[in-house]
Amino acid sequence: MEIRLRKSLIIILLSFFIIILPVFLVFFGLEVALTGWSLISFLVIIGAIVAIVMEFSHQIPKSKEIALIIVLGTMIASLRVPFAVLPNVQPCTFLIICTGIIYGSNIGFLVGILTPLISNFFLGHGPWSPLQMYAWGLIGSIAGMIKFNPKINRWKLGVLGILSGYLYGFIMNVWFWYTFLYPLSTYTFIIAEMQGIFFDTLHAIGNFAFLTILGARTLGVFNDLKNRFGFKSRL
Numbered sequence: 523m524e525i526r527l528r529k530s531l532i533i534i535l536l537s538f539f540i541i542i543l544p545v546f547l548v549f550f551g552l553e554v555a556l557t558g559w560s561l562i563s564f565l566v567i568i569g570a571i572v573a574i575v576m577e578f579s580h581q582i583p584k585s586k587e588i589a590l591i592i593v594l595g596t597m598i599a600s601l602r603v604p605f606a607v608l609p610n611v612q613p614c615t616f617l618i619i620c621t622g623i624i625y626g627s628n629i630g631f632l633v634g635i636l637t638p639l640i641s642n643f644f645l646g647h648g649p650w651s652p653l654q655m656y657a658w659g660l661i662g663s664i665a666g667m668i669k670f671n672p673k674i675n676r677w678k679l680g681v682l683g684i685l686s687g688y689l690y691g692f693i694m695n696v697w698f699w700y701t702f703l704y705p706l707s708t709y710t711f712i713i714a715e716m717q718g719i720f721f722d723t724l725h726a727i728g729n730f731a732f733l734t735i736l737g738a739r740t741l742g743v744f745n746d747l748k749n750r751f752g753f754k755s756r757l
Contacts, residue, residue, distance in 0.1 A: 530577050530628055534663050537570035537656070541693065544700045548708055560701040564649075567656045571635055574659075578628045586751055591629055594621055595636025602641040610725040614641075615686050616732035617740065618658055619679075622665030624744040625753065630662025649701070650694070657693040661686045670745060679737040683729030691722030 541563050598617045605612035614637050622630025638654035665682070692715075699714035700706055 530574050530631070531663070533570050533573050533577070534631070534660060537566050538660060538693075540566045541656075542696055544706065545696060545711060548706055548711060560697070563697060563700075564652060567652045571652075571655065571659070574628065574631055578632060581628075587629070587753070590625070590751070590753075591632050591636065594629075594633045596640055598633065598637045599640035602637065603644050606645055608724075608728075610687075610721045611728035613728075613732050614658065615661060615690065615725070615729045616683060616737065618662040619665040619682060619686060619729075619733065620737065620740045620744055622662040623668050623670050623741060624748055625666070627663040627666030630664075630666040631659040632662075634659035634662035650697075653694055653697050657690045660693070661690060670741060672742065672745075674738060674741065676734045676738050679733040680730040683733040683737075684726040687726030687729045688722050691718050691725060694718065695722075 544559050594617075598614050598621075601617070602612050602614045618630060618634045618637065621633045625633075635655040635658065637658050638651055642648075642651050642654070664686075668682075695714045695718040696711075698718070699711050703710040703714055
C-alpha cells in the first residue's frame with residue numbers, strides 16, 4: 523500500500539510540474555514551446571486523475587471505502603451549492619483538507635475530484651471543471667501527508683487553509699493565462715494572477731475561518747466515523 527501511495531504522490535507531483543511548466547518556460551524566454559499547452563495540460567490532468575483512480579482500485583478497496591468516498595464527495599458538493607452566491611467562500615476546501623488528514627492522500631484526492639464533478643451539475647460544467655477537480659484533489663492529497671493529532675493546533679490548520687486557497691487559485695490562474703491570454707509573457711502572467719488575487723484571497727480567508735473555528739471538531743467527527751466503521755489505516 524505504501525508503494526502505491528508513493529506512486530500516487532509521484533503522479534500528482536509530475537502532473538503539477540507539467541501544468542505550471544509554462545511559467546518557467548516564459549521566464550527563460552521559451553514562449554515558442556507553449557503552443558497548444560492548454561490541450562496538453564487538459565490531457566495531463568485527465569491522465570493523472572485516471573492513473574490515481576486506477577492506483578486506488580489496485581488496492582482492492584472494500585465496499586465501505588467506496589461508499590465513504592461517494593458519501594463524502596456528495597455531501598461536500600451539496601454544501602458548495604448554497605454558498606455559490608458568495609464568491610469563492612465555501613466549506614469545500616476545508617472539508618477536503620479534513621478528509622485527507624483523517625483518511626489519507628488517496629481518499630483525499632478522490633473526494634476532491636468528486637466535489638466539483640458533482641456540484642458543477644448544478645453550478646455549470648465547462649473547461650474549468652477538470653482543473654477544479656485536479657486542484658481540489660491535489661489539496662486533499664497534500665492534506666493526507668499530515669498525520670491526525672487530537673490536539674492539532676487550529677492556527678496551523680488555518681495556515682494550511684490559506685496556503686490551499688492560494689494554491690487552488692494559482693492552478694486556475696495559470697491555466698487561464700495560457701488558455702485565454704496572448705501573448706504568453708511575464709506581463710500577461712502577472713495580469714492573470716492579479717485578476718484572480720481578490721477571489722483567491724476570499725477563498726484563503728474563508729478556509730482560514732472554517733478551519734480555525736470548525737477544523738478540530740470536524741477532524742474529531744471524521745476520526746470517530748473512521749474508527750466506528752473499522753478503517754484501520756489511512757489510504
